[in-house]
Amino acid sequence: LLLGSAIGRDFLPTLDEGSIWLQVTLPPGISLAKATSMANELRAATLEFPEVAFIVTQLGRNDDGTDPWTPSHIEASVGLHPYASWKSGDSKAQLIDRMSARFARLPGMTVGFSQPMIDGVLDKLAGAHSDLVVKIYGNDFDETRALAGRVRDVLREVPGARDVAIDQEPPLPQVRIVVDREAAARLGINVADVADLIGTGIAGTPVDQLYIDERRYDIAVRFNGASRSDPGAIGALVLTTPGGARVALSQVASIRLDEGESTITREMGHRHLTVRLDLHGRDLASFLADAQGRVEGRLHYDPSRFRITWGGQFENQQRAQARLALIMPMVMALMFVLLFAQFRNLRQPAFVLLIVPLGALGGLLALYLRGMTLNVSSAVGFIALFGVAVMDGILVVANINRLREAGTALREAVVRGARERLRPVLMTASVAALGLLPAALARGLGSDVQRPLATVVVGGLFTATGLTLVWLPALYYLVEAHVERRQRRAPAPVDAAGPMGAAT
Secondary structure (H helix, E strand, O other): OHHHHHOOEOOOOOOOOOEEEEEEEOOOOOOHHHHHHHHHHHHHHHOOOOOEEEEEEEEOOOOOOOOOOOOOEEEEEEEEOOHHHOOOOOOHHHHHHHHHHHHOOOOOOEEEEEOHHHHHHHHHHHOOOOOEEEEEEOOOHHHHHHHHHHHHHHHHOOOOEEEEEEOOOOOEEEEEEEEOHHHHHHOOOOHHHHHHHHHHHHHOEEEEEEEEOOEEEEEEEOOOHHHHOOHHHHHOOEEEOOOOOEEEHHHOEEEEEEEEOOOOOEEOOEEEEEEEEEEOOOOHHHHHHHHHHHHHHHOOOOOOOOEEEEEEHHHHHHHHHHHHHHHHHHHHHHHHHHHHHHHOOOHHHHHHHOHHHHHHHHHHHHHHHOOOOEOHHHHHHHHHHHHHHHHHHHHHHHHHHHHHHOOOOHHHHHHHHHHHOHHHHHHHHHHHHHHHHHHHHOOOOOHHHHHHHHHHHHHHHHHHHHHHHHHHHHHHHHHHHHHHHHHHHOOOOOOOOHHHHHHO
8 A cells, every 4th residue: 555655646658759749829919920030939949959850830820710729829840850869868858858948048938848649639638738727717807817827826836847827818908999878879879880980990891892813802991000009090980970970989989908808718608717737757646636735725715706627637537547446346356256156165266366466566566666657557457467367376276176176185285286387377477477578668659658557567477476376375275274174173963863863
């Protein structure tokens, strides 16, 4: 139990995809020209590292609203040379640390690191491109953003947190136009007329069409870029009253520069902001417990107005743990039933199954020594380990029973039975261990998922095999000898007829 509590817990081991995916946030409201210049700076800084083979960036978004990203966002795919060709000798994690330090010197950029495939998985899972997210729900965006900022500050202090940020952009400068309905009503002007006028001046309204090579193009008229953000120019727009009088927009509406949310995210109909972060050098379960304790202990808010939820990979981890907590007892119960059908008693199935928790000690020790975590991959490894350990135990116990049925004394049957099954047990364990040893030591792409499984089986077989050959025969002898002594001490059954019946 102590060893198991010292090992971290994750959903899946981190898969090295052999590339890097950058999520770059620029200042809100940045122009496309300036964003292009900053993207060039990012590319130049990335290519300074000899381990980088190429970088492809994309910025901005299309105009039809199908892209959820704001314009002030850059995504970059960074291809890496094969690890064997790296002259620096650094690992990928060390390269990311060096790149992070270099990108921190780029003004106006917040850079997050991920990988292409896992980035998409996390986006579908938690709605953010990070290992862990905290969602703050509330209707008042000013107060919700203030609470999200406090959550972000607390999470930055938790060991293992990296790239902690609020996912949504901060408020942007905006032109706020509020119609004075009473003034408009006195002049006979509808609010819809005001909206149409503003739409014409800012968004543009088609006034004619142009035909070029049988193609038709709309010609729209609107303010130039400077005037579209000038309250004075917008206020000078002219409305026509039903009586034919011309009225400036500023007479029926207040126009001022203000700040407002550029995006409003909702989930299940509720507004929320998201604080995202990535993990570095720490397992998910321990980090989550630490972070939740700090947030709940240091933040005070009104639960009737705000709600804080956590999302990310740990949701899958918790679901997987719940399923394994159901599957493992079912597997043990099924094995016990099969062993009972084999040995026709309760003692010997218990002998064999006692190897399982003791054999798991080797798997846990192997994970601990290699700095790995308990995850779905290692759990599958434990199931495979239990199967091999139980099979070896059956070989030994069944052979001892066979010798006893042939009339061999208990002590001799135990010694001979264990000795005769030494080679089969060693061969079974050796084949499994040697077959998985390359997977346990592999370092290539995709090996991260299979490495915990192989480590558990290889490490667990060392202890399971020793227990099968040494501990199991000794336990068999002690228990069966005690059973024989009890049977010898038990009084012999008396015939119902007895001596008196014979005399009669």
